[in-house]
Amino acid sequence: MATVALELPRKRTSAIPRSIRRDPPLVRWGLTLLALLALGVFIVLPLVAVFVQAFAKGLPVYLAAIREPDTLSAIRLSLLAAGVSVPLNLVFGVAAAWTIAKFQFKGKSLLVTLIDIPFAVSPVVSGLIFVLIFGAQGWFGSWLIDHDIRIVFAVPGIILATTFVTFPFVARELIPLMQSQGSDEEEAALTLGATGWQMFFKITLPNIKWGLLYGVVLCTARALGEFGAVSVVSGHIRGQTNTLPLHVEILYNEYNYSGAFAVASLLSVIAVITLTLKKFLEWKTKEGASK
Amino acid sequence: MKPTTFFKRALALLAGSVLFGAGPVKLLNVSYDPTRELYQDINAAFAKQWKAKTGVDVEISQSHGGSSKQARSVIDGLQADVVTLGLAYDIDSIAEHAHLLPANWQTRLPNNSTPYTSTIVFLVRHGNPKHIKDWDDLVRPGVSVIAPNPKSSGGARWAYLAAWGYALKKNNGDDKKAQEFVTRLYKNVPVLDSGARGSTTTFAQRGIGDVLLDWENEAFLALDELGKDKVEVVTPSLSILAEPPVSVVDRVAAKHGTTQVAKAYLEFLYTAEGQEIGARHYYRPRSPEVAAKYASRFAKVQLFTIDEVFGGWQKAQKRHFDDGGVFDQIYLR
Amino acid sequence: MSLPFKKPSILPGFWPAFSYTILYLSLIVLIPLSAVFLKSVTSTWSHLWRVVTSPEVVASYRLSFGASLVAGMISVVVGFLVAWVLVRYQFPGKALADALVDLPFALPTAVAGIALTSLYTENGWLGRYLAPLGIKVAFTPLGVVVALTFIGLPFVVRAVQPVLADADAELEEAAASLGANRWQVFRLVIFPIVRPALLTGFALAFARALGEYGSVIFIAGNMPMKTEITPLLIVTKLEQYDYAGATAIAAVMLTASFLLLLAINALERRTRKFMTMG
Numbered sequence: 001m002a003t004v005a006l007e008l009p010r011k012r013t014s015a016i017p018r019s020i021r022r023d024p025p026l027v028r029w030g031l032t033l034l035a036l037l038a039l040g041v042f043i044v045l046p047l048v049a050v051f052v053q054a055f056a057k058g059l060p061v062y063l064a065a066i067r068e069p070d071t072l073s074a075i076r077l078s079l080l081a082a083g084v085s086v087p088l089n090l091v092f093g094v095a096a097a098w099t100i101a102k103f104q105f106k107g108k109s110l111l112v113t114l115i116d117i118p119f120a121v122s123p124v125v126s127g128l129i130f131v132l133i134f135g136a137q138g139w140f141g142s143w144l145i146d147h148d149i150r151i152v153f154a155v156p157g158i159i160l161a162t163t164f165v166t167f168p169f170v171a172r173e174l175i176p177l178m179q180s181q182g183s184d185e186e187e188a189a190l191t192l193g194a195t196g197w198q199m200f201f202k203i204t205l206p207n208i209k210w211g212l213l214y215g216v217v218l219c220t221a222r223a224l225g226e227f228g229a230v231s232v233v234s235g236h237i238r239g240q241t242n243t244l245p246l247h248v249e250i251l252y253n254e255y256n257y258s259g260a261f262a263v264a265s266l267l268s269v270i271a272v273i274t275l276t277l278k279k280f281l282e283w284k285t286k287e288g289a290s291k
Numbered sequence: 292m293k294p295t296t297f298f299k300r301a302l303a304l305l306a307g308s309v310l311f312g313a314g315p316v317k318l319l320n321v322s323y324d325p326t327r328e329l330y331q332d333i334n335a336a337f338a339k340q341w342k343a344k345t346g347v348d349v350e351i352s353q354s355h356g357g358s359s360k361q362a363r364s365v366i367d368g369l370q371a372d373v374v375t376l377g378l379a380y381d382i383d384s385i386a387e388h389a390h391l392l393p394a395n396w397q398t399r400l401p402n403n404s405t406p407y408t409s410t411i412v413f414l415v416r417h418g419n420p421k422h423i424k425d426w427d428d429l430v431r432p433g434v435s436v437i438a439p440n441p442k443s444s445g446g447a448r449w450a451y452l453a454a455w456g457y458a459l460k461k462n463n464g465d466d467k468k469a470q471e472f473v474t475r476l477y478k479n480v481p482v483l484d485s486g487a488r489g490s491t492t493t494f495a496q497r498g499i500g501d502v503l504l505d506w507e508n509e510a511f512l513a514l515d516e517l518g519k520d521k522v523e524v525v526t527p528s529l530s531i532l533a534e535p536p537v538s539v540v541d542r543v544a545a546k547h548g549t550t551q552v553a554k555a556y557l558e559f560l561y562t563a564e565g566q567e568i569g570a571r572h573y574y575r576p577r578s579p580e581v582a583a584k585y586a587s588r589f590a591k592v593q594l595f596t597i598d599e600v601f602g603g604w605q606k607a608q609k610r611h612f613d614d615g616g617v618f619d620q621i622y623l624r
Numbered sequence: 625m626s627l628p629f630k631k632p633s634i635l636p637g638f639w640p641a642f643s644y645t646i647l648y649l650s651l652i653v654l655i656p657l658s659a660v661f662l663k664s665v666t667s668t669w670s671h672l673w674r675v676v677t678s679p680e681v682v683a684s685y686r687l688s689f690g691a692s693l694v695a696g697m698i699s700v701v702v703g704f705l706v707a708w709v710l711v712r713y714q715f716p717g718k719a720l721a722d723a724l725v726d727l728p729f730a731l732p733t734a735v736a737g738i739a740l741t742s743l744y745t746e747n748g749w750l751g752r753y754l755a756p757l758g759i760k761v762a763f764t765p766l767g768v769v770v771a772l773t774f775i776g777l778p779f780v781v782r783a784v785q786p787v788l789a790d791a792d793a794e795l796e797e798a799a800a801s802l803g804a805n806r807w808q809v810f811r812l813v814i815f816p817i818v819r820p821a822l823l824t825g826f827a828l829a830f831a832r833a834l835g836e837y838g839s840v841i842f843i844a845g846n847m848p849m850k851t852e853i854t855p856l857l858i859v860t861k862l863e864q865y866d867y868a869g870a871t872a873i874a875a876v877m878l879t880a881s882f883l884l885l886l887a888i889n890a891l892e893r894r895t896r897k898f899m900t901m902g
Contacts, residue, residue, distance in 0.1 A: 023806070028713050035709035036721065038702045041750075042774050043727050046739035049749070050731075053742070092648045095641040103638050104631035109893060111645070113886045117653060119828055120881035122835030122855040123733070125660060125874045128862070132659040132871070136368030136389060139659070145368070153369040164652055180790060186635055196636035221730030228733060228837040235369045236354045237319065245732035250355070252738065253488040254327060255516040257496070264735040271730030275723035283719070359863040366865070388865060440846060442860050482763050482845040485856070489842075497745040497762070613864065614678070622848035623679055 050268055054261035065251070065259035066266060070239045074247035074263075077158065081230075081243060082223035085163035089219055093170025094212070098204075101178030102186070112175070118167040126164050127232025130157055153235030158243060161229040166219045173215030174208055181207055217278050221271045315348035316552050321371035323358040323445055323535070324488050325509045329572040330375070336568060337559045341552065349552055357486045358445035359384075365391065365540065372544045372553045375537040377445025379403070380604035382538050391542045405534035406560035407574035410594060411446075411453040413525040414494065414503040414510045421501045425527045426457040429502060430475040437500035438480050439490045441612055445535075446487040450504040451618065452607060453531035456600045460529060474621045495522065506533065507589070508573040526590035531597065660871045660878060667868030675869040676876050680848055681857055688854040689880075691765055692833035695772035699829045700822055702773070703780025710781070711788040725781045728774050733838030740771055741842045763845030768853065771839045776829030783825030784818050791817050820892040827888035831881045 023031075055062055065071065096115060100108060118126065133139050134151035144151060151157045185207070189199040205212075227245040234241045242250065244267055251260035322330060334351040341349045354361065354369070358377035365371045366389040376382055379397055386394050397404045415423050421434055429436050439447035451473065458472035459465070482499060484490040487509055494503040495517050502525075505513070510524045537557050544550040559565045566576040570585040582589075601607040611617045630638065664672060675681065709715075710722050728736065744751045744761040754761060761767045791814065799809045837855040844851045854877055861870035 023712070031705065032709050032713050032715050035702075035706045039706060039721055039724060042702070042777055043724055045743060045749070046736060046774065047724075047727060047731075049739040049743055050735060088648075092645065095648075096645040098637060099641045099645050102635050103633055103642075105638075105642075106629040109886065109890050111649075113882065113889050114649060114653065116828070116831070116885050116889070117657070117878075117882060120831035120835055120885060121657070121878060122858065122874070123837050124855045124858050125835070125878070128858075128870070128874070129656040129659045131367050132663050132867070133656060134368075137366060141368065150368070150370070152367065153364060160652075164656065167652055176786065180786075183633075183635055190634055190636075200637075218726060218729055221726070225730050225732040225735075235364055236356050237352050238354065240352060245734060248732060249734055252492075253324065253355075253486075255491075255513075260738075261735075264732065264738075267735065268727070268731055271727060272723060275726050275730070276720065279719045279723050357863070363862060363865065384865060440860075443863050481847075483847055485841060485846065485859075497741065498747045499745065499763070614675075614861075614866070614869075619680065619848070 047268055050261050050264050053257060054265040055258075056261075057258040061258050062262045065256070065262040068259075070242070071244075071247060071263055073239045074242045074244045075266075077155065077242065078224050078244040080155070081159050081162040082220050084159050085166055085223050086216060086219050088163055089166055090170050090212075090216055092167070093172075093174055093215060094208075096171040097174035097178050097208075100175050101181075102183050115168050115171050118164055119172075121164075123165065123226070123228025124232060126229035127161050130160050130164075130233050152233045153237075154241060157233035158230050158241065161233050162223050162226055165226045165229050166223045169219040169222060170212065170215035173211050173218070177208055177211040178204075214278060217274050221274060224270065225267055315350045316549060317547075318349060318351045318372045318549055318553060318556060319354065319370055320351055320373050320375060320556075321354045321361050321365055321369060322375040323361060323377040324355055324486055325377075325446070325506055325512070326375060326535075327353065327355050328512065329508075329569065329574065332568045332572070333560065333565060336564055337556055340559065340564070341555065347552075349556075351556070357443060359443065365389070370543055370547070371540050372547060372549045373537065373539050373557060375535070377535050378448060378604060379534065379536045380608050381445065382536055383604065385540070391540050392538055393541065396538045397536060400537065400557060401561060402577050403534055404536040404538055405577075406537060406557070406565065407535070407569040407576060409507045409533045409535065409574055410530045410592060411450045411504060411527075411533065412507045412510050412530065412590075413527065414491075414505050414513060414522050415501065415525050417519075417521050417523060419523060419525065423502050423525055426454055426472075426476075426529075427461075429454070429479065429504075430472060434479055434502065435481055435500040436476065436479045436502050436504060437482060437484075437490050437494040438477075438504040439487050440483040440485055441618055443485045444487055444490075446506045446509070446533075447490075447504075448607075448612060449506070449531055449533040451611065452597060452601060453527075454504075455611075456531055456595050457527070457529050459600065460595075470617060473617075477618075477621050507575070511573040511588075526592050529593045529595070531600075532594040534596075657878070660874050664868055664871035664875050667872070672868065672872040675861070675866075675872050680852065681854070681873060683849045684852050684854040684857050685876075687765060687768065687851065688834055688877075691768040691772055691853075692830050695769050695776050695833050696826050696830035698769070698773045699776040699780045700826050703777050703825060703829075704784055704818070704822060706777075707781045707784040707788055711785060725778050728778050733775070733836065734842070736774060737771060737839035737842030740767075740774060740839065744770065744843065762843050763847075763851065765851055767843040767845070768840055768851065771843050772833040772836060775836050775839060776833050779828040779832065780822065780825030783821045783828065787818050787821040788814075820895045823888055823892050823895075827885055827892075831885055834877060834881050 100112060131138065131152050134144060134157065135141055136145060151160070185203050186199050189203050194202065225245055227249070230243050231246060231249075234243065234246055236242060236246065236250070238250070244263060248260050248263050251263060320330060330353055334353070338349050338351065341347065354371070356364075358381050362374070362376060362381035362384050365374060365385050374382055374385065382392070382396060386392050386396060400406070413423055415421070422428065423434065428434060438450055441447040441451045454476050455469050455473050458469035462468035482493050484493055487506060490503060491505065491509065491513050493499050495513060503510070514522060514524060537560065539550065539553045539557060541550070544553045560569070561577070563578065563581060566578045566581040570576045570581055570588065573588065575589055576582045576585065597604060597607060609616070706725065710718065741762055743749050744754070744767060746752065746755045746760070746762070748762070751761060759766070761770055795813050796809050799813045804812065835855060840853050841856055844853060846852055846856060854873060858870045858873050861873065
C-alpha cells in the first residue's frame with residue numbers, strides 16, 4: 001500500500017484550509033458566482049436549449065425519435081466506432097505516456113507535439129486524408145476496388161476517422177500525470193526485485209488509473225460525438241453508414257427538429273452521466289483512502 | 292467458428308444469392324438534399340412494381356447531401372448504382388473525373404434525363420409584409436434576402452442564374468446591368484448557408500430575412516412543414532427551368548450486376564405513377580397528362596433554360612461560380 | 625543499446641513503448657497527414673500560391689486566426705477562474721459543475737452549433753436581450769468567437785485544475801508569513817506555478833479552434849470576406865474538385881498549428897525545467 005501512503009500528504013495539504021489560502025467570503029462567493037455564470041452561459045445554456053427543443057413536442061415524439069430503426073442503427077454504428085477506436089488509443093496512450101514521462105531523450109518536444117496534432121487538424125481535413133488515401137482516386141483506390149474492399153464510405157473509414165480524431169486524448173491525460181508522479185516508486189519496486197510487468201501492474205497502473213479512466217471517458221465521449229471528420233468519410237447512407245451525430249444532422253435537415261434534438265440530447269445524457277460517474281468514483285476512492 | 296469456415300459460409304451465401312436470386316437486390320441512390328421525401332415514396336412504389344413484375348425484392352438505400360458533395364463522394368468511391376442530383380454539371384463531373392459513366396449520359400433518357408423539373412420561387416413571411424412580388428423587389432434597400440452559397444449549393448446556383456436571366460431580359464441582354472443587378476441582390480443577403488435546407492432553417496426557424504430564394508418543391512414542402520400561417524410562396528414573373536437530372540452509374544451498376552434494375556428504377560420515374568408521385572411532392576411533371584391533372588398546384592410562370600441563356604452548365608459554371616468568377620467578384624468589390 | 629539520444633534509466637520498456645508509439649503515430653497520424661502535403665504538390669506552385677494567397681483565403685486566415693486567438697484568451701481567463709473556483713472553494717453542486725466542464729468535448733459539434741445559433745440569433749434566448757444593446761452575435765465574427773470559446777474552455781480548465789490542486793500550500797503560507805499580501809501571493813507564487821498549464825491550455829484551445837468546423841458554420845453566417853472560416857473554404861474548394869487547392873490551404877493551416885504547438889510545448893517545458901531547478 002505504498003502508493004496510498006505516498007499520495008496522502010499531497011492530497012491533504014491542498015484539502016486543509018489555512019488562513020492565507022482561505023479567501024474572504026465576499027471574494028469567495030463573488031468568484032464562485034462569476035464562474036458559475038460563465039459556465040452557465042457558455043455550457044449549461046446550450047445544453048438546456050438542446051433539451052427544451054428535444055421535448056418541445058412532448059415525450060411520445062421524443063421516444064418515437066429514439067426508437068426509430070435508423071436511430072438504433074446509428075447508435076449501433078457509433079458504439080462500434082467508439083468500441084474499436086477507444087481501446088486502440090488506450091494502449092497507445094499508455095505506451096506513449098510511459099515513453100515520454102519516464103525517460104529523457106532527444107526530440108521529446110517534437111514527439112509530444114506530434115501527438116497533439118490531431119487536436120489541431122480541422123475535422124474536415126481529418127476525414128479528407130482518408131479519402132485521399134483510400135478513396136477511388138486515392139493512393140490505394142484502384143487496388144481496393146479490384147479486390148472489392150471498401151474503406152471510405154463504409155464502416156472501416158468511419159472507425160479510422162474516429163480513431164484519428166480521438167488519438168491524443170488518453171496520452172494527453174496521462175503524460176502530465178505520470179510526469180508529476182515521477183518514477184521513484186517504480187524504481188523502488190525494481191530494486192526490490194519486481195519484474196517489469198509486475199511493476200507496471202502493481203505500481204504504475206494503480207497510480208494512473210483515474211487519469212486513465214478520465215482519458216477513456218473523454219475519448220469515448222468524443223468518439224461518439226465526432227461529426228466533421230466522420231461526415232466526410234461516411235457517404236451518408238441512411239441506416240448503414242450514419243453515426244449518431246450524422247443522424248442528428250439528417251433529422252434536422254428533414255425539418256424534424258424535435259427528433260434531431262432528441263437524438264442530440266441522448267448524446268448529451270450519455271456524456272453527463274459518464275462524467276458524473278467518473279466524479280463519483282473519484283470521490284469514492286479518495287474517501288476509501290483517507291479512512 | 293474458424294475464420295476459414297466463416298469465409299466458406301460467407302462465400303456460399305454470396306454465391307447462393309447470385310445464383311438463385313435468394314436475397315433482395317440492393318440499389319444505392321445517391322441524391323441531393325431536397326429529394327428525401329420524394330424518393331422515400333418512389334422507392335416503395337418501385338419496389339412493389341418490380342416485385343410484381345419480376346418476383347424479385349429490391350431494397351433501395353438513399354444517401355442525401357449537397358449535390359456537389361454527393362458527386363464528389365461518388366467520384367471518390369461511394370458505390371452509387373444511380374445518381375439523382377441537383378444539376379447536370381455534377382453528373383458531368385463524375386463522368387469527367389472518374390469515368391464511371393459515358394460523357395453523353397444526358398442523352399440516354401428522355402427530356403435531358405430529367406424526369407421532373409422545378410424552378411426558383413420566393414418564400415416570404417405571412418401576409419407578405421414587404422410586398423415582394425418579383426425579382427426587382429429583392430434588390431430594394433432594406434429587403435433582406437436569404438439564399439445559400441452558389442459555390443456549395445446546387446439550388447443556389449439555379450437561383451443565382453434565375454436572377455441573372457431575369458435581369459438580362461429586363462435590360463435587353465445588357466450583361467453589365469445583369470451583373471449589377473445580381474451584385475445588388477447578393478448585397479442584400481446577410482447569411483450564406485452552405486445548402487438549401489440550411490437556408491430554409493435560417494429563414495423559418497431563426498426568423499432571419501424577408502424572403503427566401505428556394506426550389507419550388509422545397510418552398511412548398513416548407514409551407515407544409517411550417518404552416519400556411521407562417522409563410523407564403525410567391526412566384527416571380529420569370530424564372531429558370533431547373534432540371535435536376537438522373538443517371539445510372541454504369542461501372543458501379545455493372546460491377547454490382549444491377550444495371551437492369553437501376554435502369555428500370557429511373558424509367559419508373561417517367562411512368563404515370565412515378566410522375567404523379569413527383570407532382571405530389573411539388574416537382575413539375577414532364578408528362579402532359581399528369582401536368583394537366585396537377586395544373587392547379589403549379590403557378591404559371593415564364594421559364595427559360597440554362598442552355599438558352601447561358602449556353603449550358605459548363606460555361607455557366609466557369610464564368611460565374613469557379614474561383615475568381617463573377618460570384619467571387621461580388622464580394623471583392 | 626543506449627544511443628546517445630536517450631539518457632540511461634533503470635526503468636524497463638523504453639524501446640518497446642517507444643517503437644510502438646512511433647509505429648502507431650505513423651500509421652494513424654503521420655502517414656495519413658502526409659497525404660495532404662503530397663496531394664497539394666500535384667499541382668503547380670503558381671496555382672498553389674494563387675490559392676493560398678487569394679483575397680478570400682487571406683480574409684479567412686484573418687478571421688480564423690483572429691477569432692481563435694480571442695477565443696483562446698477568453699478561455700484562459702474564464703477557464704482559470706472556473707478551475708480556481710472548482711479547486712479552492714466548496715459550494716453545492718460542485719461535482720455537477722465539474723462534470724459539466726467537459727460537455728463541449730462530448731457534445732457533437734454540429735449540435736453545439738445549432739444550439740448556440742438558436743440562443744444567439746436576434747429572437748433567441750440571449751440574442752433578444754443583446755439586440756437592443758446593438759450587440760449582434762449570430763452571423764458575425766463575434767458569433768465565431770462565442771462558438772470557439774465554447775469549444776476551447778474545457779482545455780484550459782482541465783490543464784489548470786490538476787496543477788492548482790497539486791500546488792504546494794506551504795509556499796503560499798511561507799510567502800504570507802514573510803509579509804506578502806493576498807494579491808502578491810497570487811501574482812508571485814500561484815501564477816508562476818500555473819503559467820505553464822495556462823499556456824498548454826491556451827495552445828490546445830487555440831489549435832482546436834483553428835480547425836473547428838461543425839459548430840462554427842451554423843453561427844458564422846459564412847459571408848465571403850467577412851465570416852468565412854478557413855476550414856469552410858477547404859470544403860468549398862473540394863466541392864469544386866480542386867483537391868490540390870483544398871489540400872494546399874489545409875497544409876498552410878497544419879503547418880501554422882504545428883509550429884504553434886511546438887513553440888508552446890517547448891516554452892512549457894522550459895518553464896517547468898526552470899521551476900524545478902528552483
